[in-house]
Amino acid sequence: MSKLAKILVPLFVLVALFVFALPVLADQPGNNEDPFGGFPIMVTIPGDEAMIARLGLIGPLPGGLPSRNSGDGTSPRRAINIGGIWGGQPFVAGEMPPELQNCSLVRIPAGAYRWFKLESYGDRRTRIWLDDELNSATRPSGKAVFGAADRYMLGTAPGDVWQTNSLSGRGDQSENFLEGFVMAVYDPTNLQPNWAYQPPNAALLSVSVDARGTLLRGFDNLSVKDVTGAGIHGYGSYNGYQPNHLLWYEGQWAGWVYTSIYNQMIWDGTATVCSQRMP
DSSP: OOHHHHHHHHHHHHHHHHHHHSOEEOOOSOSOOOOTTOOOOEEEOTTOOOEEETTSOBSSOSOSOOOSSOOOSSSGGGOEEOOOBOOSSOOBTTBOOOOBOEEEEEEEOTTOEEEEEEEEOTTSOEEEEEEEEOTTOOSOOSSOOOSTTTTTTTTOOTTSGGGTTOSSSSOOOSTTTSSSEEEEEEOTTTSOOOTTSOTTOOGGGGSOBOTTSOBOSOBTTBOHHHHHOOOOOEEOBOOTTSTTOSEEEEEOOSEEEEEEEEEOSSSOEEEEEEEEEOO
């Protein structure tokens, strides 16, 4: 082996290890906006020009899956895609390899939401987590900084300046609301159909949001839940078994899952939001 090869080969191995150890970067915020109810699922019959929905309905009717493209995160229809990807592990007969974690780094203004979406499988658990990042971060670091966002609301009370953007509005001291970021998870069961559209439309894609990015709470004098059946499945919180991450949530669902990240701090914050489907 030449002297140059002896130098380059170890260097290549070192670089490869560094690259593969980092989290995968998901689709970054873009310009996509899913239509109300999601994209139609259409198939073409061989030898026939007709398009037929997989639901058995003829014609380009509403329904189907949300797209895998990213919007700017300002509403559910513009959610940023953090759906994971497979790879990095050899296949073993009868077993599914772990999915690569997929992350998106986003700066969230004070008092504003950003929406994310991911696809889940009914035969495995899905993990969703959030890491606070330095404002200078340009890519996911793989772990939380545990800086100003960590336990941001601890010891506060209604009327405190820290409570200006408080999501709970009551000085809530539970672990779900102590941090500077609040992570709410909407699973496929929460996203029951709005029957103004053909199933399996997601109710969350049939409502609007206000300037902050939160779901509007009124529609024809009814609440969003009355109209669509939408509701929050749960909130992310610190998990001592996953000590490297600020907020953590895990569940087993089948279909699209949405998560809204709210910045309740009085300054803009940078966060990484990730998902991973387990074997």
